[in-house]
Amino acid sequence: RKSLFGRSQLGRIHPNDDLKLDPYEVLDTLLEDPTFRPQQHTSNVHEVEKRLVEGVSPLVFEHLVVALMQLENPDETWIQVGGSGDGGCDGLGYDVHGNLIGAIQCKWEYWGDELPFMLPADSAVRRIIAALLHPNCCDIVPIGAEFLSRQRIAELVLKHHANLPLALTLR
Numbered sequence: 418r419k420s421l422f423g424r425s426q427l428g429r430i431h432p433n434d435d436l437k438l439d440p441y442e443v444l445d446t447l448l449e450d451p452t453f454r455p456q457q458h459t460s461n462v463h464e465v466e467k468r469l470v471e472g473v474s475p476l477v478f479e480h481l482v483v484a485l486m487q488l489e490n491p492d493e494t495w496i497q498v499g500g501s502g503d504g505g506c507d508g509l510g511y512d513v514h515g516n517l518i519g520a521i522q523c524k525w526e527y528w529g530d531e532l533p534f535m536l537p538a539d540s541a542v543r544r545i546i547a548a549l550l551h552p553n554c555c556d557i558v559p560i561g562a563e564f565l566s567r568q569r570i571a572e573l574v575l576k577h578h579a580n581l582p583l584a585l586t587l588r
Contacts, residue, residue, distance in 0.1 A: 465571035482547040483508035485573045519543035526550040529557030
């Protein structure tokens with residue numbers, strides 16, 4: 418809560434009709450009762466989606482996506498690179514021989530804008546875009562790129578909750 422009002426969080430609370438999130442209600446709730454309320458564990462994907470948007474910072478989101486890619490692809494090595502807001506690639510994946518096989522760009526919001534780090538569509542390297550806020554359709558994704566939607570990320574959080582502390586917290 419102390420970081421909620423910091424400069425790094427400016428503009429982070431967004432209204433979202435899908436998740437029934439209203440920034441004014443969030444702030445009113447915090448001001449009325451600043452105590453932490455433990456959450457019950459859930460297997461509801463929609464609730465995990467809401468928790469992702471409410472409780473994960475952009476930097477934590479990058480680390481979460483890279484960790485989920487590692488858990489989904491145990492024979493590969495996925496590492497987080499760069500930092501939130503640097504405009505570059507957020508994660509890289511390598512095969513057992515050390516060859517680059519994937520690049521991830523995490524976006525808090527993605528509405529189909531151009532991604533400067535993206536490799537050409539005919540590249541052998543997997544191009545992955547992960548986003549928490551986006552249109553409900555996936556025709557915004559560049560040709561040849563994979564898209565990890567908020568729903569897919571929530572599904573992966575539930576799938577891997579036992580092996581990833583942050584996933585356990587969000588569940």
